[in-house]
Amino acid sequence: MRNDFLPMPALVEDVIVETPTIRTFVLQLAEPMPFRAGQFVQLFLPGVGEAPFTPSSSPSEPGRIEVTVLAAGRVTAALHELAAGDEVGVRGPFGRGYPLHELEGHEVVVVGGGVGLAPLRSLLYTLFERPGFARRVSIKYGARAPQELCFRSQYADWAARPDVDVTTTIDRPSAGWNGRVGLVTTLLDGVDVDVRDACAVSCGPEIMLKFVTLKLLEVGYKPPQIYLSMNRKMSCGMGKCGRCQIHNFYCCQDGPVFNYAEVKWMPEAF
Ligand SMILES: Cc1cc2nc3c(=O)[nH]c(=O)nc-3n(C[C@H](O)[C@H](O)[C@H](O)COP(=O)(O)OP(=O)(O)OC[C@H]3O[C@@H](n4cnc5c(N)ncnc54)[C@H](O)[C@@H]3O)c2cc1C
Ligand code: FES
DSSP: OOOTTSOEEEEEEEEEEOSSSEEEEEEEESSOOOOOTTOEEEEEETTTEEEEEOBOSOTTOTTEEEEEEEOOSHHHHHHTTOOTTOEEEEEEEESBOOOHHHHTTSEEEEEEEGGGHHHHHHHHHHHHTSTTSSSEEEEEEEESSGGGOTTGGGHHHHHTSTTEEEEEEESSOOTTOOSEESOGGGGGTTOSOOGGGEEEEEESOHHHHHHHHHHHHHTTOOGGGEEEEOOOOOSSSSSSSOTTEETTEEHHHHOBEEEHHHHTTOGGGO
């Protein structure tokens, strides 16, 4: 049996530069690590440390995962130094992923901000691999500036699928950008979605999650129809150290994906 405290070796097969601050690492694992979209792994660099990330690739390829990383501090800066042929350690998968059974047969509104589109991409692939599973998938994505839009080359392919639409926005006007301008919440105004039959799934910075959730409630979603990722600081990933505890929840085990109805009473939800 595998020891969940011991990182498994993984070879960096490729590094994809997504934006000036975001890179995707294609990792060939020593052995397959079956995971569900929304579950997370811990990436370990000897002598530097460990940090949690949610794979951005499809769970249908458990031996070759992609992890999309924003350079935020010590561990992520060191990860950004990696090149093809280097090695990292991987622990996991941990936590609760997206509740696929709750999404089946509904319209799914996927709301992402910045690198928050990375975990959502794994969910998108999962839905795309099951034609007809969701009645429709509506992707709303915002970034600060055009050059910070993650996975930009893929939007046209996603939108070309039946029953999938993609709308993007950037925070402020930018030279050469003819698309929408404004926070991602503006994409939720007057959306052509039957709110009574929809679920919304969001991932991004805490402040974005707060305002997206408030907007979803304002346009008619009920708390049980809203799912969000609570990405707290984590250590063990297994409910042992208490680092990620909020009230009676361990984010690493009970989350990182939560239903808003479960957490709306917590001042720390955002
Ligand atoms: C379940 C989970 C999934 C995640 N998935 C992704 C992902 O797919 N891609 C990605 O780029 N990032 C993801 N993150 C965030 C990522 O783990 C942090 O950016 C990373 O731990 C920062 O480590 P560092 O050593 O580089 O930064 P540090 O030097 O530790 O800190 C740099 C800055 O980042 C802040 N920070 C540190 N940890 C977190 C955290 N967990 N959440 C928010 N801010 C933090 C610090 O407060 C500080 O301001 C995820 C976090 C969690 C908990
Ligand atoms: S990270 Fe240790 S209990 Fe959650």
